[in-house]
Amino acid sequence: MSASSARPLVGSQIEVISAFKAPPNTLLRTLKSVVVLAATVTAALGCGAAATAVGGPMAGGAAAGACGGVANRAAFGWADGKSASEMLDSAFDLRLMARDATIGAFTGAVGGAVDSLVAAAGGLIQRTVMGAITNTVAGAITDGVTTLANGGSMGDAWNSATDLSHRFTDAVIGGVIGALGKPAPTSAKSGASKAADGATEAAGTGGVGPVLQGQAGVERSVLAAEARGEAVIGREVTIETSAGRTRPDLVVRDAQGNLKFIESKCGPSACLTPNQRAGFPLIESSGGIPRGANAGLAGLPPGQPIGPTPVQVDWWLP
Amino acid sequence: MVAVAARVLVGELVAELAPRLASLGFKKRAGEVFTCVLADDVLGWVGLNRGHSAGAVEINPVMGVRHQVVEQRVAEALGEKFHQYIPPTVSSPLGYLTGGRYKAWFVAAVDDAQSVAAEIAGVVEQVGLPFMRSNMGLNRLVESIQGGLTASREQGATRLPVALSAAGECAGARQVIETELDRLAGRDDPAANRFRQFAQGFRPLGPAD
Numbered sequence: 001m002s003a004s005s006a007r008p009l010v011g012s013q014i015e016v017i018s019a020f021k022a023p024p025n026t027l028l029r030t031l032k033s034v035v036v037l038a039a040t041v042t043a044a045l046g047c048g049a050a051a052t053a054v055g056g057p058m059a060g061g062a063a064a065g066a067c068g069g070v071a072n073r074a075a076f077g078w079a080d081g082k083s084a085s086e087m088l089d090s091a092f093d094l095r096l097m098a099r100d101a102t103i104g105a106f107t108g109a110v111g112g113a114v115d116s117l118v119a120a121a122g123g124l125i126q127r128t129v130m131g132a133i134t135n136t137v138a139g140a141i142t143d144g145v146t147t148l149a150n151g152g153s154m155g156d157a158w159n160s161a162t163d164l165s166h167r168f169t170d171a172v173i174g175g176v177i178g179a180l181g182k183p184a185p186t187s188a189k190s191g192a193s194k195a196a197d198g199a200t201e202a203a204g205t206g207g208v209g210p211v212l213q214g215q216a217g218v219e220r221s222v223l224a225a226e227a228r229g230e231a232v233i234g235r236e237v238t239i240e241t242s243a244g245r246t247r248p249d250l251v252v253r254d255a256q257g258n259l260k261f262i263e264s265k266c267g268p269s270a271c272l273t274p275n276q277r278a279g280f281p282l283i284e285s286s287g288g289i290p291r292g293a294n295a296g297l298a299g300l301p302p303g304q305p306i307g308p309t310p311v312q313v314d315w316w317l318p
Numbered sequence: 319m320v321a322v323a324a325r326v327l328v329g330e331l332v333a334e335l336a337p338r339l340a341s342l343g344f345k346k347r348a349g350e351v352f353t354c355v356l357a358d359d360v361l362g363w364v365g366l367n368r369g370h371s372a373g374a375v376e377i378n379p380v381m382g383v384r385h386q387v388v389e390q391r392v393a394e395a396l397g398e399k400f401h402q403y404i405p406p407t408v409s410s411p412l413g414y415l416t417g418g419r420y421k422a423w424f425v426a427a428v429d430d431a432q433s434v435a436a437e438i439a440g441v442v443e444q445v446g447l448p449f450m451r452s453n454m455g456l457n458r459l460v461e462s463i464q465g466g467l468t469a470s471r472e473q474g475a476t477r478l479p480v481a482l483s484a485a486g487e488c489a490g491a492r493q494v495i496e497t498e499l500d501r502l503a504g505r506d507d508p509a510a511n512r513f514r515q516f517a518q519g520f521r522p523l524g525p526a527d
Contacts, residue, residue, distance in 0.1 A: 231414055235376060235422075236369045255466070289508070297350055299468075300405065305507070
Protein backbone atom coordinates (compact mmCIF):
# COMPACT_ATOMS: atom_id res chain seq x y z
CA MET A 1 0.00 0.00 0.00
CA SER A 2 1.33 3.37 -0.86
CA ALA A 3 1.53 5.81 2.00
CA SER A 4 0.40 8.67 -0.16
CA SER A 5 -2.86 6.95 -0.98
CA ALA A 6 -3.34 5.22 2.33
CA ARG A 7 -6.50 5.80 4.30
CA PRO A 8 -7.40 4.31 7.66
CA LEU A 9 -9.98 1.56 7.76
CA VAL A 10 -11.57 3.32 10.65
CA GLY A 11 -11.92 6.98 11.34
CA SER A 12 -11.27 9.54 14.03
CA GLN A 13 -8.45 11.76 14.97
CA ILE A 14 -5.87 10.10 17.14
CA GLU A 15 -2.51 11.46 16.10
CA VAL A 16 0.43 10.94 18.38
CA ILE A 17 2.76 13.81 17.83
CA SER A 18 6.27 13.24 16.66
CA ALA A 19 8.73 15.53 18.31
CA PHE A 20 11.40 15.23 15.73
CA LYS A 21 10.13 17.68 13.18
CA ALA A 22 9.29 20.35 15.68
CA PRO A 23 11.40 23.50 16.01
CA PRO A 24 13.16 23.88 19.37
CA ASN A 25 10.40 25.86 21.09
CA THR A 26 7.75 23.41 19.94
CA LEU A 27 9.97 20.52 20.91
CA LEU A 28 10.29 21.88 24.42
CA ARG A 29 6.57 22.43 24.57
CA THR A 30 5.99 18.90 23.39
CA LEU A 31 8.33 17.43 25.98
CA LYS A 32 6.64 19.44 28.65
CA SER A 33 3.27 18.23 27.40
CA VAL A 34 4.37 14.66 27.89
CA VAL A 35 5.30 15.45 31.47
CA VAL A 36 1.96 17.15 31.91
CA LEU A 37 0.13 14.09 30.70
CA ALA A 38 2.12 11.79 32.94
CA ALA A 39 1.56 13.93 36.01
CA THR A 40 -2.12 14.20 35.38
CA VAL A 41 -2.68 10.52 34.74
CA THR A 42 -0.69 9.55 37.81
CA ALA A 43 -2.63 11.90 40.05
CA ALA A 44 -5.97 10.95 38.58
CA LEU A 45 -5.42 7.22 38.74
CA GLY A 46 -4.05 7.32 42.26
CA CYS A 47 -6.85 9.44 43.69
CA GLY A 48 -9.49 7.60 41.72
CA ALA A 49 -8.44 4.16 42.84
CA ALA A 50 -8.16 5.18 46.48
CA ALA A 51 -11.50 6.94 46.55
CA THR A 52 -13.25 4.16 44.69
CA ALA A 53 -12.12 1.66 47.26
CA VAL A 54 -13.82 3.74 49.94
CA GLY A 55 -16.82 5.32 48.27
CA GLY A 56 -17.48 3.51 45.01
CA PRO A 57 -17.19 4.59 41.37
CA MET A 58 -18.93 7.93 41.76
CA ALA A 59 -16.75 9.04 44.65
CA GLY A 60 -13.71 7.68 42.84
CA GLY A 61 -14.59 9.65 39.75
CA ALA A 62 -15.07 12.84 41.74
CA ALA A 63 -11.80 12.49 43.61
CA ALA A 64 -9.87 11.47 40.53
CA GLY A 65 -11.34 14.29 38.49
CA ALA A 66 -10.42 16.86 41.10
CA CYS A 67 -6.91 15.48 41.63
CA GLY A 68 -6.31 15.10 37.93
CA GLY A 69 -7.46 18.63 37.32
CA VAL A 70 -5.17 20.04 40.00
CA ALA A 71 -2.19 18.17 38.61
CA ASN A 72 -3.16 19.09 35.09
CA ARG A 73 -3.37 22.81 35.75
CA ALA A 74 -0.20 22.85 37.80
CA ALA A 75 1.68 21.01 35.11
CA PHE A 76 0.28 23.14 32.31
CA GLY A 77 1.24 26.21 34.31
CA TRP A 78 4.75 24.88 34.53
CA ALA A 79 4.77 24.09 30.82
CA ASP A 80 3.64 27.65 30.10
CA GLY A 81 6.37 29.09 32.25
CA LYS A 82 4.09 30.60 34.90
CA SER A 83 5.41 31.56 38.29
CA ALA A 84 4.97 29.27 41.27
CA SER A 85 2.23 31.40 42.80
CA GLU A 86 0.36 31.57 39.52
CA MET A 87 0.63 27.82 39.18
CA LEU A 88 -0.76 27.27 42.69
CA ASP A 89 -3.60 29.73 42.16
CA SER A 90 -4.52 28.04 38.95
CA ALA A 91 -4.09 24.50 40.25
CA PHE A 92 -6.30 24.99 43.30
CA ASP A 93 -8.94 27.13 41.70
CA LEU A 94 -11.99 25.97 43.66
CA ARG A 95 -14.39 26.61 40.83
CA LEU A 96 -12.39 24.46 38.44
CA MET A 97 -11.89 21.76 41.07
CA ALA A 98 -15.63 21.61 41.61
CA ARG A 99 -16.20 21.38 37.90
CA ASP A 100 -13.69 18.55 37.51
CA ALA A 101 -15.09 16.69 40.50
CA THR A 102 -18.59 16.99 39.10
CA ILE A 103 -17.54 15.75 35.69
CA GLY A 104 -15.48 12.96 37.23
CA ALA A 105 -18.31 11.91 39.53
CA PHE A 106 -20.74 11.88 36.66
CA THR A 107 -18.38 9.85 34.48
CA GLY A 108 -17.59 7.49 37.33
CA ALA A 109 -21.29 6.98 37.91
CA VAL A 110 -21.74 6.29 34.21
CA GLY A 111 -18.91 3.79 34.42
CA GLY A 112 -20.57 2.06 37.33
CA ALA A 113 -23.87 2.07 35.52
CA VAL A 114 -22.17 0.57 32.49
CA ASP A 115 -21.03 -2.30 34.68
CA SER A 116 -24.60 -2.89 35.72
CA LEU A 117 -25.83 -2.67 32.16
CA VAL A 118 -23.18 -5.09 31.04
CA ALA A 119 -24.23 -7.56 33.67
CA ALA A 120 -27.80 -7.23 32.50
CA ALA A 121 -27.39 -6.97 28.76
CA GLY A 122 -24.16 -8.77 27.95
CA GLY A 123 -21.07 -7.90 26.04
CA LEU A 124 -22.55 -6.02 23.10
CA ILE A 125 -23.44 -2.98 25.15
CA GLN A 126 -20.12 -3.13 26.93
CA ARG A 127 -18.18 -3.19 23.72
CA THR A 128 -20.27 -0.42 22.25
CA VAL A 129 -19.99 1.82 25.26
CA MET A 130 -16.34 1.10 25.88
CA GLY A 131 -15.55 1.66 22.22
CA ALA A 132 -17.33 4.99 22.36
CA ILE A 133 -15.59 6.05 25.57
CA THR A 134 -12.17 4.91 24.43
CA ASN A 135 -12.45 6.59 21.08
CA THR A 136 -13.77 9.78 22.61
CA VAL A 137 -10.89 9.97 25.05
CA ALA A 138 -8.37 9.15 22.36
CA GLY A 139 -9.80 11.78 20.04
CA ALA A 140 -9.76 14.41 22.78
CA ILE A 141 -6.16 13.67 23.65
CA THR A 142 -5.17 13.71 20.04
CA ASP A 143 -6.85 16.96 19.20
CA GLY A 144 -5.40 18.64 22.25
CA VAL A 145 -1.89 17.43 21.73
CA THR A 146 -2.00 18.07 18.00
CA THR A 147 -3.13 21.63 18.63
CA LEU A 148 -0.17 22.11 20.96
CA ALA A 149 2.18 20.59 18.46
CA ASN A 150 0.90 22.99 15.83
CA GLY A 151 1.74 25.92 18.04
CA GLY A 152 -1.67 26.48 19.62
CA SER A 153 -2.09 27.78 23.14
CA MET A 154 -3.23 25.70 26.07
CA GLY A 155 -6.63 27.32 25.71
CA ASP A 156 -6.78 26.32 22.06
CA ALA A 157 -5.80 22.78 23.01
CA TRP A 158 -8.55 22.61 25.61
CA ASN A 159 -11.12 23.96 23.19
CA SER A 160 -10.03 21.51 20.55
CA ALA A 161 -10.09 18.58 22.97
CA THR A 162 -13.57 19.45 24.20
CA ASP A 163 -15.06 20.18 20.80
CA LEU A 164 -18.40 18.42 21.21
CA SER A 165 -19.02 17.80 17.52
CA HIS A 166 -15.70 15.97 17.16
CA ARG A 167 -16.20 14.04 20.35
CA PHE A 168 -19.67 13.01 19.25
CA THR A 169 -18.23 11.73 15.96
CA ASP A 170 -15.54 9.84 17.83
CA ALA A 171 -18.09 8.29 20.16
CA VAL A 172 -20.27 7.08 17.30
CA ILE A 173 -17.33 5.62 15.38
CA GLY A 174 -15.86 4.02 18.48
CA GLY A 175 -19.23 2.62 19.45
CA VAL A 176 -19.78 1.04 16.06
CA ILE A 177 -16.28 -0.40 15.95
CA GLY A 178 -16.64 -1.64 19.51
CA ALA A 179 -19.92 -3.32 18.72
CA LEU A 180 -18.37 -5.05 15.73
CA GLY A 181 -15.28 -6.10 17.66
CA LYS A 182 -14.70 -9.37 19.42
CA PRO A 183 -16.30 -9.81 22.84
CA ALA A 184 -14.23 -8.68 25.78
CA PRO A 185 -14.33 -10.25 29.21
CA THR A 186 -17.04 -8.57 31.23
CA SER A 187 -14.67 -8.32 34.13
CA ALA A 188 -12.08 -6.44 32.14
CA LYS A 189 -12.84 -3.15 33.75
CA SER A 190 -13.34 -2.69 37.45
CA GLY A 191 -15.33 0.11 38.95
CA ALA A 192 -12.12 1.72 40.07
CA SER A 193 -10.59 1.78 36.63
CA LYS A 194 -13.83 3.10 35.19
CA ALA A 195 -13.76 5.87 37.72
CA ALA A 196 -10.19 6.58 36.80
CA ASP A 197 -11.21 6.58 33.14
CA GLY A 198 -13.82 9.15 33.97
CA ALA A 199 -11.33 11.26 35.80
CA THR A 200 -8.87 10.89 32.99
CA GLU A 201 -11.44 12.12 30.52
CA ALA A 202 -12.35 14.98 32.78
CA ALA A 203 -8.72 15.99 32.98
CA GLY A 204 -8.14 15.56 29.24
CA THR A 205 -5.54 12.82 29.38
CA GLY A 206 -5.18 9.22 28.17
CA GLY A 207 -3.92 5.78 29.08
CA VAL A 208 -1.71 3.03 27.77
CA GLY A 209 -4.37 1.32 25.69
CA PRO A 210 -3.37 2.86 22.35
CA VAL A 211 0.27 2.10 23.05
CA LEU A 212 -0.47 -1.56 23.71
CA GLN A 213 -2.54 -1.70 20.56
CA GLY A 214 0.33 -0.15 18.64
CA GLN A 215 2.73 -2.79 19.86
CA ALA A 216 0.32 -5.54 18.87
CA GLY A 217 0.11 -3.97 15.43
CA VAL A 218 3.89 -3.96 15.04
CA GLU A 219 4.06 -7.64 15.90
CA ARG A 220 1.46 -8.40 13.26
CA SER A 221 3.34 -6.31 10.73
CA VAL A 222 6.53 -8.26 11.47
CA LEU A 223 4.72 -11.55 10.83
CA ALA A 224 3.15 -10.21 7.65
CA ALA A 225 6.49 -8.93 6.35
CA GLU A 226 8.18 -12.26 6.96
CA ALA A 227 5.31 -14.05 5.27
CA ARG A 228 6.13 -11.94 2.18
CA GLY A 229 9.75 -13.01 2.39
CA GLU A 230 11.02 -9.76 3.85
CA ALA A 231 13.51 -9.50 6.69
CA VAL A 232 13.17 -6.95 9.47
CA ILE A 233 16.52 -5.22 9.75
CA GLY A 234 15.65 -2.44 12.13
CA ARG A 235 13.14 -0.86 14.44
CA GLU A 236 12.27 2.79 14.81
CA VAL A 237 14.91 4.27 12.55
CA THR A 238 14.55 8.01 12.19
CA ILE A 239 14.46 9.27 8.61
CA GLU A 240 14.90 12.90 7.69
CA THR A 241 13.16 14.41 4.69
CA SER A 242 12.70 17.96 3.53
CA ALA A 243 9.43 17.95 5.50
CA GLY A 244 11.07 16.96 8.76
CA ARG A 245 11.80 13.75 10.55
CA THR A 246 9.68 10.67 10.94
CA ARG A 247 10.31 7.30 12.51
CA PRO A 248 8.57 4.32 10.91
CA ASP A 249 8.07 1.27 13.07
CA LEU A 250 10.03 -1.15 10.89
CA VAL A 251 12.75 -1.19 8.26
CA VAL A 252 12.59 -4.33 6.15
CA ARG A 253 14.68 -5.68 3.29
CA ASP A 254 13.29 -7.85 0.54
CA ALA A 255 15.03 -10.78 -1.14
CA GLN A 256 16.61 -8.40 -3.69
CA GLY A 257 18.09 -6.25 -0.96
CA ASN A 258 15.62 -3.40 -1.44
CA LEU A 259 14.59 -1.48 1.63
CA LYS A 260 11.05 -0.72 2.65
CA PHE A 261 9.64 1.11 5.63
CA ILE A 262 6.55 -0.15 7.40
CA GLU A 263 4.38 1.89 9.68
CA SER A 264 1.93 -0.17 11.69
CA LYS A 265 -1.33 1.24 12.93
CA CYS A 266 -3.67 -0.63 15.17
CA GLY A 267 -7.01 0.37 16.60
CA PRO A 268 -10.16 2.11 15.53
CA SER A 269 -8.72 5.57 15.95
CA ALA A 270 -5.15 5.05 14.75
CA CYS A 271 -4.08 7.48 12.09
CA LEU A 272 -0.90 8.85 10.53
CA THR A 273 0.74 11.73 12.34
CA PRO A 274 1.22 15.02 10.50
CA ASN A 275 4.94 14.27 10.09
CA GLN A 276 4.15 10.86 8.67
CA ARG A 277 1.60 12.25 6.23
CA ALA A 278 4.13 14.79 5.03
CA GLY A 279 7.23 12.63 5.20
CA PHE A 280 6.18 9.27 3.79
CA PRO A 281 5.40 10.52 0.28
CA LEU A 282 8.78 12.29 0.23
CA ILE A 283 10.58 9.11 1.28
CA GLU A 284 8.85 7.32 -1.57
CA SER A 285 9.68 9.96 -4.15
CA SER A 286 13.08 11.26 -3.07
CA GLY A 287 14.34 9.03 -0.29
CA GLY A 288 15.66 10.32 3.00
CA ILE A 289 18.58 10.40 5.37
CA PRO A 290 18.81 8.02 8.34
CA ARG A 291 19.48 9.96 11.51
CA GLY A 292 20.29 9.10 15.08
CA ALA A 293 22.13 6.34 16.86
CA ASN A 294 19.38 3.78 16.35
CA ALA A 295 19.93 3.90 12.59
CA GLY A 296 23.60 3.07 13.04
CA LEU A 297 22.70 0.28 15.43
CA ALA A 298 20.61 -1.29 12.68
CA GLY A 299 23.57 -1.03 10.31
CA LEU A 300 22.29 2.04 8.43
CA PRO A 301 24.96 4.72 8.58
CA PRO A 302 23.45 7.95 9.90
CA GLY A 303 23.78 10.85 7.52
CA GLN A 304 24.16 8.75 4.37
CA PRO A 305 21.10 9.19 2.16
CA ILE A 306 19.00 6.34 0.86
CA GLY A 307 17.13 6.53 -2.41
CA PRO A 308 13.39 6.54 -3.01
CA THR A 309 12.02 3.85 -0.75
CA PRO A 310 8.52 2.44 -0.47
CA VAL A 311 6.61 3.12 2.72
CA GLN A 312 3.88 0.68 3.58
CA VAL A 313 1.25 1.47 6.16
CA ASP A 314 -0.36 -1.56 7.78
CA TRP A 315 -3.74 -0.96 9.30
CA TRP A 316 -4.85 -3.50 11.85
CA LEU A 317 -8.07 -3.82 13.74
CA PRO A 318 -7.58 -4.82 17.38
CA MET B 319 2.34 1.32 37.25
CA VAL B 320 5.47 3.40 37.15
CA ALA B 321 7.24 2.77 33.86
CA VAL B 322 11.00 2.75 33.99
CA ALA B 323 12.57 5.07 31.44
CA ALA B 324 13.81 3.31 28.33
CA ARG B 325 17.22 4.88 28.79
CA VAL B 326 17.52 3.33 32.24
CA LEU B 327 16.52 -0.09 30.94
CA VAL B 328 18.98 0.08 28.06
CA GLY B 329 21.69 1.28 30.43
CA GLU B 330 21.09 -1.66 32.73
CA LEU B 331 21.12 -4.08 29.84
CA VAL B 332 24.36 -2.68 28.45
CA ALA B 333 25.93 -2.78 31.91
CA GLU B 334 25.03 -6.46 32.17
CA LEU B 335 25.98 -7.27 28.60
CA ALA B 336 29.33 -5.49 28.41
CA PRO B 337 31.30 -7.86 30.69
CA ARG B 338 29.73 -10.89 29.03
CA LEU B 339 30.70 -9.69 25.58
CA ALA B 340 34.08 -8.59 26.87
CA SER B 341 34.75 -12.21 27.78
CA LEU B 342 34.17 -12.99 24.09
CA GLY B 343 36.63 -10.29 23.04
CA PHE B 344 34.20 -7.44 22.40
CA LYS B 345 34.94 -3.88 23.32
CA LYS B 346 32.18 -1.46 24.24
CA ARG B 347 32.00 1.52 21.87
CA ALA B 348 29.91 4.68 22.05
CA GLY B 349 26.20 4.06 22.18
CA GLU B 350 25.17 0.46 22.11
CA VAL B 351 27.85 -0.81 19.72
CA PHE B 352 30.37 -3.54 20.54
CA THR B 353 33.29 -4.55 18.34
CA CYS B 354 35.94 -7.23 18.46
CA VAL B 355 39.09 -7.69 16.40
CA LEU B 356 38.73 -10.70 14.12
CA ALA B 357 41.85 -10.08 12.08
CA ASP B 358 43.97 -7.19 10.88
CA ASP B 359 41.49 -4.60 9.61
CA VAL B 360 38.46 -6.81 10.24
CA LEU B 361 36.09 -6.15 13.12
CA GLY B 362 33.24 -8.21 14.47
CA TRP B 363 30.29 -5.92 15.18
CA VAL B 364 27.24 -6.01 17.44
CA GLY B 365 24.65 -3.22 17.51
CA LEU B 366 21.65 -3.14 19.83
CA ASN B 367 18.98 -1.60 17.64
CA ARG B 368 15.86 -0.99 19.66
CA GLY B 369 12.21 -0.17 19.58
CA HIS B 370 9.78 0.80 22.26
CA SER B 371 6.57 -0.75 23.40
CA ALA B 372 4.38 -0.03 26.37
CA GLY B 373 6.76 0.13 29.28
CA ALA B 374 9.36 -2.10 27.67
CA VAL B 375 12.35 -1.76 25.40
CA GLU B 376 12.58 -4.10 22.43
CA ILE B 377 16.14 -5.10 21.62
CA ASN B 378 17.04 -6.21 18.11
CA PRO B 379 20.68 -7.31 18.20
CA VAL B 380 22.36 -6.83 14.83
CA MET B 381 25.47 -8.84 13.98
CA GLY B 382 27.97 -7.44 11.52
CA VAL B 383 31.45 -7.54 10.10
CA ARG B 384 33.42 -4.44 9.27
CA HIS B 385 36.28 -4.51 6.82
CA GLN B 386 38.26 -1.40 7.65
CA VAL B 387 40.09 -1.27 4.31
CA VAL B 388 36.82 -1.34 2.42
CA GLU B 389 35.26 1.31 4.63
CA GLN B 390 38.38 3.45 4.42
CA ARG B 391 38.31 3.37 0.62
CA VAL B 392 34.61 4.17 0.51
CA ALA B 393 35.15 7.16 2.77
CA GLU B 394 38.07 8.36 0.64
CA ALA B 395 36.10 8.04 -2.57
CA LEU B 396 33.28 10.08 -1.08
CA GLY B 397 35.56 12.60 0.54
CA GLU B 398 34.03 11.83 3.89
CA LYS B 399 35.55 11.38 7.30
CA PHE B 400 36.34 7.76 8.12
CA HIS B 401 34.40 6.45 11.09
CA GLN B 402 36.19 3.83 13.14
CA TYR B 403 33.29 1.39 13.57
CA ILE B 404 30.06 2.56 11.91
CA PRO B 405 28.63 1.08 9.77
CA PRO B 406 29.34 -2.63 9.56
CA THR B 407 30.17 -3.61 5.98
CA VAL B 408 27.67 -6.46 6.08
CA SER B 409 25.15 -7.16 8.81
CA SER B 410 22.12 -9.15 9.78
CA PRO B 411 19.74 -9.12 12.72
CA LEU B 412 20.56 -11.96 15.05
CA GLY B 413 17.20 -13.65 14.60
CA TYR B 414 17.83 -14.35 10.92
CA LEU B 415 21.05 -16.10 11.78
CA THR B 416 19.30 -18.44 14.20
CA GLY B 417 15.88 -19.51 13.03
CA GLY B 418 15.20 -17.36 10.02
CA ARG B 419 12.73 -15.22 11.95
CA TYR B 420 12.94 -11.81 13.52
CA LYS B 421 13.94 -12.29 17.13
CA ALA B 422 13.77 -9.54 19.70
CA TRP B 423 14.33 -9.45 23.41
CA PHE B 424 12.18 -7.33 25.70
CA VAL B 425 13.39 -5.53 28.78
CA ALA B 426 10.44 -4.33 30.80
CA ALA B 427 12.10 -3.95 34.19
CA VAL B 428 15.58 -3.49 35.55
CA ASP B 429 15.43 -7.03 36.85
CA ASP B 430 15.06 -8.33 33.29
CA ALA B 431 18.43 -6.98 32.22
CA GLN B 432 20.53 -9.78 33.65
CA SER B 433 18.67 -12.67 32.06
CA VAL B 434 18.26 -10.88 28.73
CA ALA B 435 21.96 -10.01 28.65
CA ALA B 436 22.87 -13.62 29.38
CA GLU B 437 20.65 -14.84 26.53
CA ILE B 438 21.94 -12.31 24.03
CA ALA B 439 25.56 -13.00 24.94
CA GLY B 440 24.94 -16.70 24.56
CA VAL B 441 23.48 -16.33 21.09
CA VAL B 442 26.22 -13.92 20.05
CA GLU B 443 28.77 -16.55 21.00
CA GLN B 444 26.97 -19.46 19.38
CA VAL B 445 25.63 -17.78 16.24
CA GLY B 446 26.97 -14.25 15.90
CA LEU B 447 30.67 -14.97 16.13
CA PRO B 448 30.58 -17.83 13.59
CA PHE B 449 28.75 -15.48 11.20
CA MET B 450 31.39 -12.81 11.71
CA ARG B 451 34.28 -15.22 11.25
CA SER B 452 32.72 -16.64 8.11
CA ASN B 453 32.77 -13.16 6.55
CA MET B 454 36.39 -12.36 7.29
CA GLY B 455 37.61 -13.24 3.81
CA LEU B 456 37.14 -10.89 0.87
CA ASN B 457 35.57 -13.47 -1.40
CA ARG B 458 32.95 -14.34 1.17
CA LEU B 459 32.44 -10.65 1.84
CA VAL B 460 31.70 -10.10 -1.85
CA GLU B 461 29.21 -12.95 -1.78
CA SER B 462 27.50 -11.54 1.28
CA ILE B 463 27.22 -8.08 -0.28
CA GLN B 464 25.84 -9.57 -3.45
CA GLY B 465 23.48 -11.63 -1.34
CA GLY B 466 21.95 -8.49 0.13
CA LEU B 467 23.56 -8.46 3.56
CA THR B 468 24.23 -4.74 3.48
CA ALA B 469 21.68 -2.70 5.39
CA SER B 470 20.73 -0.74 2.26
CA ARG B 471 21.18 -0.99 -1.48
CA GLU B 472 23.14 2.28 -1.42
CA GLN B 473 25.55 0.84 1.11
CA GLY B 474 26.07 -2.27 -0.98
CA ALA B 475 26.54 -0.25 -4.15
CA THR B 476 29.60 1.47 -2.71
CA ARG B 477 31.04 -1.49 -0.81
CA LEU B 478 30.79 -4.05 -3.57
CA PRO B 479 33.17 -2.41 -6.07
CA VAL B 480 35.71 -1.73 -3.35
CA ALA B 481 35.51 -5.30 -2.07
CA LEU B 482 35.78 -6.65 -5.61
CA SER B 483 38.82 -4.56 -6.36
CA ALA B 484 40.39 -5.56 -3.05
CA ALA B 485 39.83 -9.16 -4.07
CA GLY B 486 41.63 -8.45 -7.33
CA GLU B 487 38.57 -8.18 -9.56
CA CYS B 488 39.04 -4.65 -10.84
CA ALA B 489 37.15 -5.22 -14.07
CA GLY B 490 34.24 -6.56 -12.08
CA ALA B 491 34.39 -3.52 -9.82
CA ARG B 492 34.21 -1.12 -12.75
CA GLN B 493 31.37 -3.12 -14.26
CA VAL B 494 29.41 -2.89 -11.01
CA ILE B 495 29.88 0.86 -10.93
CA GLU B 496 28.80 1.29 -14.55
CA THR B 497 25.73 -0.83 -13.98
CA GLU B 498 24.76 1.19 -10.96
CA LEU B 499 25.32 4.47 -12.79
CA ASP B 500 23.04 3.23 -15.56
CA ARG B 501 20.41 2.25 -13.01
CA LEU B 502 20.54 5.70 -11.47
CA ALA B 503 20.30 7.54 -14.79
CA GLY B 504 17.60 10.16 -14.58
CA ARG B 505 17.54 10.23 -10.82
CA ASP B 506 18.50 13.40 -9.01
CA ASP B 507 17.96 12.52 -5.37
CA PRO B 508 20.73 12.82 -2.75
CA ALA B 509 21.45 9.10 -2.74
CA ALA B 510 21.92 8.99 -6.52
CA ASN B 511 24.16 12.05 -6.48
CA ARG B 512 26.18 10.57 -3.68
CA PHE B 513 26.85 7.44 -5.69
CA ARG B 514 27.99 9.52 -8.68
CA GLN B 515 30.36 11.27 -6.33
CA PHE B 516 31.62 7.89 -5.18
CA ALA B 517 32.07 6.71 -8.77
CA GLN B 518 34.16 9.77 -9.53
CA GLY B 519 36.35 9.32 -6.50
CA PHE B 520 36.70 5.55 -6.67
CA ARG B 521 40.19 4.21 -7.24
CA PRO B 522 40.48 0.41 -7.61
CA LEU B 523 42.76 -1.40 -5.21
CA GLY B 524 43.64 -4.35 -7.39
CA PRO B 525 46.69 -5.26 -9.48
CA ALA B 526 45.17 -3.68 -12.60
CA ASP B 527 46.19 -0.36 -11.12
